[in-house]
Amino acid sequence: MKPRIIDFPKIQDPRGNLTFVQYPNQIPFKIQRTFWTYDVPGGGIRGGHAYFKQQEIIVALSGSFDVIITNADGSSEKFSLNRSYYGLYLPAKTWRHVENFSTNALSLHISSENFSKEDYIRDFEDFKNLLDER
Template identity: 50%
Template sequence: MKLEQARIINLPKVEDPRGNLTFIEESKHIPFDIKRVYYLYDVPGGESRGGHANTKTAQLIIAVSGSFDVIVDNGLMKQRFHLNRSYFGLYIPTYLWRELDNFSSSSVCLVLASDFYSPDDYIRDYNEFLKVVRCDSQSTFS
């Protein structure tokens, strides 16, 4: 999986003196239909979340409040994204390892997912992830 497929998506921002509004329409602003929405909050200082790759589910990660970092890893290279604006979303396709850390106090991480939750969709062991992506990249070039 190419690391550059993980990218920041600018979401619509309607500015108003009474407060701004951002909206997301599936398959228009993001490259998938939304099947699941979840959010992380009250993450204690120094803790990390994520630590997995998905085999079927793409995600859009948004810092709706506060800030945090997302480290995306394709098995060869890593890239760190700092999310701190509610009108930016980080698109993460399948087969990319992700970890979230550096949470500010009162941060809220919103995740839009392209599929329903299934434990079989997750690779939670990093060494297993490396085996899968290296095997896949070798078959791609054979």
């Protein structure tokens, strides 16, 4: 699978809109963990890693930010997230970092795995070597 934008249901109402996610209708994995990042200082960058097993969906609940995917050959792709009714699906073994946070940006991360420091790939050269082994 490749990274892709997933459109979530958007229920419009004059009192305020509602969006939801549930397995298996909107997301391709059972949710094991959720976390969010906020108060990222101006110019701050989050991420800079990949996961061996974890799949993830990132949603901009408030504000905006860019998720940069870097391939083993060094090429990159940018996904600008700024709507709370869609998310970026990232399969396992996808190198990413998040940058260009707007003021009061809030990013929600929906994960297929519980936290495990052993699941992180933090060195880009190790990441490239892992992909070369496939």
